[in-house]
Amino acid sequence: TAPGGGSPLDRAPVIPVVQLPEDVEPAQAGREVATALLAGGIPVIEITLRSEGALAAVTAVRELVPDVLVGAGTVLDVGQLEAAVEAGAQFVVTPGTTAALRQALTDLPVPALPGAATVSEVMALRDAGFDEVKVFPAEPLGGPAFVRSVLAPLREVRVCPTGGITAARAAAYLEIERVPCVGGSWLTPAELVRTGDWAGITRRAQHATTTLGS
Ligand code: 3PG
Numbered sequence: 001t002a003p004g005g006g007s008p009l010d011r012a013p014v015i016p017v018v019q020l021p022e023d024v025e026p027a028q029a030g031r032e033v034a035t036a037l038l039a040g041g042i043p044v045i046e047i048t049l050r051s052e053g054a055l056a057a058v059t060a061v062r063e064l065v066p067d068v069l070v071g072a073g074t075v076l077d078v079g080q081l082e083a084a085v086e087a088g089a090q091f092v093v094t095p096g097t098t099a100a101l102r103q104a105l106t107d108l109p110v111p112a113l114p115g116a117a118t119v120s121e122v123m124a125l126r127d128a129g130f131d132e133v134k135v136f137p138a139e140p141l142g143g144p145a146f147v148r149s150v151l152a153p154l155r156e157v158r159v160c161p162t163g164g165i166t167a168a169r170a171a172a173y174l175e176i177e178r179v180p181c182v183g184g185s186w187l188t189p190a191e192l193v194r195t196g197d198w199a200g201i202t203r204r205a206q207h208a209t210t211t212l213g214s
Helices: 026-039 054-064 078-087 099-106 119-127 143-151 167-174 190-194 198-212
Strands: 014-018 044-048 069-073 091-093 132-135 158-161 182-184
Touching (some): 014 198, 132 143, 143 167, 167 198
Parallel strands (some): 014 182, 132 158
């Protein structure tokens, strides 16, 4: 993606990863969560395709909260990828990258954040032309020390570590060169979404932007 352009990695120190509980109205909840994050200074959201209605939530955020860049996450195959773009996703995130996904992501009209868990996987993505990658699952893989080691030989790749990262752990990743942000669900836990605690989500977002930079 172009420097300073629409890369999701440059919006905030955290890409909030939202999994909508099954018992909420997805479009309304998506809109409320995005609005709450924006109020806390975070103009980006990744909605995972792990719940019924996730695509409806993507569309709602795209149409009703235009200041928030909305992406679709947990994209596992080409069918989901096409559905996500059709729904209005402005970027897509995958947990790992199959050969079929890698090809399809190359032709995508929106930025892609393909997932990788090893040096070889990051190298394969680099060969395919990607310069931004999601390292997943970051904490079980070894945390900041692992990410630093992966990046050492790969000079032009930027990464967004995700997976098991908490408010307390995020700063250690952000100190690493070419880690502009991390991903994580700690800003938008299911309990706050289920109970409609939008102020609680705003507080968590504010805390993240205050402690990690905006
Ligand atoms: C993802 O899909 O990116 C992960 O599930 C992020 O969620 P976590 O912060 O809860 O690991």
